[in-house]
Amino acid sequence: MSKKITRRAFAASSAAAAAVAGFGFKPALAQAYPARPVTVIVPWGAGGGTDATARIVAALLEKDLGQPFNVVNRTGGSGVVGHSAIATAQPDGYTIGMLTVEISMMHWQGLTELAPKSYTPLALMNEDPPGIQVSSTSPYKTVKELADAIKAAPAGKFKASGTGQGGIWHLALVGWMQAMGLAPNHVAWVPSNGAAPAMQDLAAGGLDLTTCSVPEARAIIEAGKARSLAVMATARNPAFPDVPTLKEAIGIDYSTGAWRGIAGPKGLPADVATKLTASLKKVYDSKEFKDFMSNRGFGTVWGDAAQFAAFMDKGDAQMGVAMKAAGLSKA
Amino acid sequence: MLNTLAQAFALITTWEVIVAMLAASVYGLVIGSLPGLSATMATALLVPVTFYLSPIAAVATIVAASTMAIFAGDIPGALLRIPGTPASAAYADEAYAMTRKGEAELALGAGVWFSAVGGIAGTLSLMILAPPLAEIALSFSTFEYFWLAFLGLMCATLVARSSPVKAIASMFIGLLVACIGIENPGGVPRFTFGMTNLFGGIEPIPALVGVFAVAQVMRAMLTPEPPPIPRRKFGSILAGQWKLTKKYNWQMTRGNIIGIIIGVLPGAGADMAAWVSYAMSKRFSKEPEKFGTGHVEGLVEAGASNNASIASGWVPSLLFGIPGDTIAAIAIGVLYMKGLNPGPTLFTEKASSMYAIYLMFIIANIIMIPLGIVMIRLASYVLRAPRSTVMPVIMLCCAVGSFAIGNNIFGVVIVATFGVIGYVMEENGYPVAAMVLGIVMGTMIEQSFVTSLIKSDGSVFPFFERPIAAILAALAIGALIWPVLVWVWRRLKRAHAPATSAG
Numbered sequence: 001m002s003k004k005i006t007r008r009a010f011a012a013s014s015a016a017a018a019a020v021a022g023f024g025f026k027p028a029l030a031q032a033y034p035a036r037p038v039t040v041i042v043p044w045g046a047g048g049g050t051d052a053t054a055r056i057v058a059a060l061l062e063k064d065l066g067q068p069f070n071v072v073n074r075t076g077g078s079g080v081v082g083h084s085a086i087a088t089a090q091p092d093g094y095t096i097g098m099l100t101v102e103i104s105m106m107h108w109q110g111l112t113e114l115a116p117k118s119y120t121p122l123a124l125m126n127e128d129p130p131g132i133q134v135s136s137t138s139p140y141k142t143v144k145e146l147a148d149a150i151k152a153a154p155a156g157k158f159k160a161s162g163t164g165q166g167g168i169w170h171l172a173l174v175g176w177m178q179a180m181g182l183a184p185n186h187v188a189w190v191p192s193n194g195a196a197p198a199m200q201d202l203a204a205g206g207l208d209l210t211t212c213s214v215p216e217a218r219a220i221i222e223a224g225k226a227r228s229l230a231v232m233a234t235a236r237n238p239a240f241p242d243v244p245t246l247k248e249a250i251g252i253d254y255s256t257g258a259w260r261g262i263a264g265p266k267g268l269p270a271d272v273a274t275k276l277t278a279s280l281k282k283v284y285d286s287k288e289f290k291d292f293m294s295n296r297g298f299g300t301v302w303g304d305a306a307q308f309a310a311f312m313d314k315g316d317a318q319m320g321v322a323m324k325a326a327g328l329s330k331a
Numbered sequence: 332m333l334n335t336l337a338q339a340f341a342l343i344t345t346w347e348v349i350v351a352m353l354a355a356s357v358y359g360l361v362i363g364s365l366p367g368l369s370a371t372m373a374t375a376l377l378v379p380v381t382f383y384l385s386p387i388a389a390v391a392t393i394v395a396a397s398t399m400a401i402f403a404g405d406i407p408g409a410l411l412r413i414p415g416t417p418a419s420a421a422y423a424d425e426a427y428a429m430t431r432k433g434e435a436e437l438a439l440g441a442g443v444w445f446s447a448v449g450g451i452a453g454t455l456s457l458m459i460l461a462p463p464l465a466e467i468a469l470s471f472s473t474f475e476y477f478w479l480a481f482l483g484l485m486c487a488t489l490v491a492r493s494s495p496v497k498a499i500a501s502m503f504i505g506l507l508v509a510c511i512g513i514e515n516p517g518g519v520p521r522f523t524f525g526m527t528n529l530f531g532g533i534e535p536i537p538a539l540v541g542v543f544a545v546a547q548v549m550r551a552m553l554t555p556e557p558p559p560i561p562r563r564k565f566g567s568i569l570a571g572q573w574k575l576t577k578k579y580n581w582q583m584t585r586g587n588i589i590g591i592i593i594g595v596l597p598g599a600g601a602d603m604a605a606w607v608s609y610a611m612s613k614r615f616s617k618e619p620e621k622f623g624t625g626h627v628e629g630l631v632e633a634g635a636s637n638n639a640s641i642a643s644g645w646v647p648s649l650l651f652g653i654p655g656d657t658i659a660a661i662a663i664g665v666l667y668m669k670g671l672n673p674g675p676t677l678f679t680e681k682a683s684s685m686y687a688i689y690l691m692f693i694i695a696n697i698i699m700i701p702l703g704i705v706m707i708r709l710a711s712y713v714l715r716a717p718r719s720t721v722m723p724v725i726m727l728c729c730a731v732g733s734f735a736i737g738n739n740i741f742g743v744v745i746v747a748t749f750g751v752i753g754y755v756m757e758e759n760g761y762p763v764a765a766m767v768l769g770i771v772m773g774t775m776i777e778q779s780f781v782t783s784l785i786k787s788d789g790s791v792f793p794f795f796e797r798p799i800a801a802i803l804a805a806l807a808i809g810a811l812i813w814p815v816l817v818w819v820w821r822r823l824k825r826a827h828a829p830a831t832s833a834g
Contacts, residue, residue: 045375045737046375046376046378046379046661046664048660048664049664051378051664052664052667052668055378055379055382059382071379072738073375073737073738074737074738074739075531075736075737075738075739076527076528076530076531076737076739076741076742077527077528077529077530077531078512078513078514078530078531080527080530081527081528081531081737081739081741084527109518111513111520111527111530112527156788159785159786161782164514164516164518165516165517165518165519166518167518188785189785190782190785190786191516191517191518191778191781191782191785192778192782193514193774193778196597196651196652196653196654197597197653199651199653200468200469200471200597200647200651200653201472201473203469203651204469204470204471204472205472206472206473206474206786207786218652218672218674219650219651219652219653219672219673219674220651220652220653222674222675222676223465223650223651223674223675224675225469225651292668295667295668295670295672296667296668296672297672328518
């Protein structure tokens with residue numbers, strides 16, 4: 001046994017050492033980019049939605065550019081560690097990563113200095129808008145009935161959940177309340193460890209509504225335990241054509257969403273960035289990517305480097321307003 | 332149904348699935364049995380591989396690897412007192428005591444045999460009872476989870492061999508550790524000292540690896556080599572298991588039932604199942620004084636329980652997409668990726684795939700017996716190897732494993748820190764297993780308590796009003812005041828006795 005362990009442990013540690021050594025290489029400027037394998041950093045754990053999206057993008061980039069794109073999960077610090085690893089990497093195009101909506105939120109809470117401006121945006125690939133879900137035993141059949149009941153009820157009577165305190169779905173609720181002219185905390189937020197436990201508690205009768213995305217609620221909805229009344233988006237989700245947008249249902253023009261995009265550290269050479277964005281566009285248009293995303297119910301939204309930058313700036317400002325209103329901002 | 336079963340059978344009897352399953356089994360056994368590497372990590376590292384496999388083969392690798400890795404966590408627990416999972420931490424002391432008594436094969440045999448039985452019982456419950464079990468899962472709100480976590484924490488005092496006061500103190504240290512980070516109901520950083528790496532808090536696995544594995548290496552460096560276990564042939568592993576099955580039939584059944592029920596509750600999972608079952612086994616045993624001295628009874632019940640919970644943990648995952656534990660969370664990701672979207676339609680439209688998953692669970696639990704025996708035989712050489720060669724290898728595994736979880740060097744720092752903490756605690760008689768339980772349960776108990784109070788606008792009555800909550804509350808409070816009543820009763824009797832004898 002001990003011999004066996006030694007051999008395996010040695011193989012594992014030498015593989016790790018090789019991976020570390022990879023970071024130290026200077027770019028081979030003479031050759032066309034990419035001349036060697038590229039590392040794609042994911043700030044969240046293996047097996048989750050962000051990880052899966054990054055892996056399909058990496059696999060398709062590899063096919064297009066002919067060099068391995070290796071996905072590395074750098075977890076820890078609630079996403080800060082991985083995001084920081086992308087920002088502080090050598091800006092040579094051999095380390096890129098997947099940014100998530102948290103990058104436009106964490107700096108308002110004073111958790112990090114990192115903000116959208118710390119990166120070279122390459123492409124926006126996905127956005128999932130929040131939905132409004134109630135239990136199947138709830139008396140509210142439409143979002144109008146629910147909104148009227150919320151307006152009529154005293155502050156704090158209705159309880160909602162979907163993620164932790166200050167998470168994206170919490171801010172979606174705050175934004176919705178403000179758009180209706182109510183206090184940000186008119187519906188009390190019950191923090192949860194993510195969308196799945198919140199949906200379970202909704203079905204168990206512990207909550208009045210959840211504001212997580214519709215794909216996250218899909219399994220429970222299909223089990224007949226909950227229904228989705230609306231999405232806070234500019235358009236309906238093709239996978240859930242019966243769920244209206246807030247604007248269609250009650251005339252409130254409010255939309256937000258959790259998004260994922262690819263970016264590199266600040267100061268990426270222009271030719272490398274252009275090449276990557278062009279390749280990401282091919283990935284986005286490919287059938288494999290579209291099929292994968294629709295299979296998981298993830299929304300697809302394209303934004304090139306400039307559009308992605310503008311998108312992040314707008315989202316960042318919107319988050320700042322919502323977080324200040326909710327008393328979550330330290331800035 | 333027979334037709335679907337036949338289709339399911341056809342789905343899994345392809346070369347791809349069989350090879351994937353065997354390879355994943357061996358992989359799961361090896362990773363699970365290396366101290367410092369966990370079942371969750373074994374599953375997470377498989378994800379990239381599943382990209383290249385067909386849907387059924389992809390699920391087969393996850394099922395096989397996770398089943399094997401959970402059992403294999405018992406091996407270093409028994410041989411070196413380094414449990415591979417928080418679940419095996421509940422009974423690692425017991426199994427190690429058996430090894431010191433020269434009964435390693437009985438302890439590990441019980442591990443593999445009752446794990447397999449539990450796994451098959453759990454799978455059958457998944458096949459037959461999935462819808463009603465899912466109803467149980469959906470009737471648990473935060474009020475019920477609070478009491479459940481409360482009961483789980485109380486197991487710390489029942490399981491520990493040391494003084495209950497020291498066990499409770501250890502558990503509180505664990506609860507304090509669970510406070511670290513921003514993943515608390517308030518979403519505010521606590522005890523992070525401005526360190527980004529502490530935002531995410533301390534995960535139970537690195538803490539477990541530290542307090543058991545690293546602390547064990549430190550102890551080995553400071554103490555003289557213990558008297559070697561008498562050199563003799565490692566006896567038959569399965570012999571005697573049938574006798575145990577008959578002798579502890581009721582304990583095994585109770586373990587299976589508890590495991591199935593706790594497993595089905597998302598967030599509770601195998602860890603809590605093993606602790607609760609081990610504590611129950613001791614509480615209701617006819618010979619509780621033997622617990623902790625190398626007594627197999629608790630191993631039977633806890634082993635049966637934790638593997639039963641693995642299979643039933645798939646119920647909420649498959650029906651609602653709600654993961655029962657971290658392994659199920661990874662499995663759900665793979666299911667989505669392969670177009671086997673969780674939900675009730677999986678049971679109707681893709682029934683043959685569903686039955687294929689059931690069959691794979693059963694097969695995995697059956698092949699676990701021969702593969703497990705081979706693994707135990709190989710692992711038993713570690714008892715004969717000199718300590719000076721074993722300990723550095725353990726240290727290396729700990730470092731590699733803690734780095735590999737998040738590709739973050741901070742994981743190694745955490746493991747090292749907890750190694751020191753664990754060493755100091757053990758040297759002073761504080762049971763480290765109770766601290767691990769505190770870390771595992773801390774987040775759940777705080778989250779469920781605070782969110783319950785938010786939902787009830789600060790009123791504590793809903794903790795007792797909801798029917799299941801009321802039952803759990805009665806159990807918890809009963810268990811809490813029972814020892815006090817017993818103590819008062821004995822005091823009264825004793826006070827009475829001398830009075831009568833004097834008079």
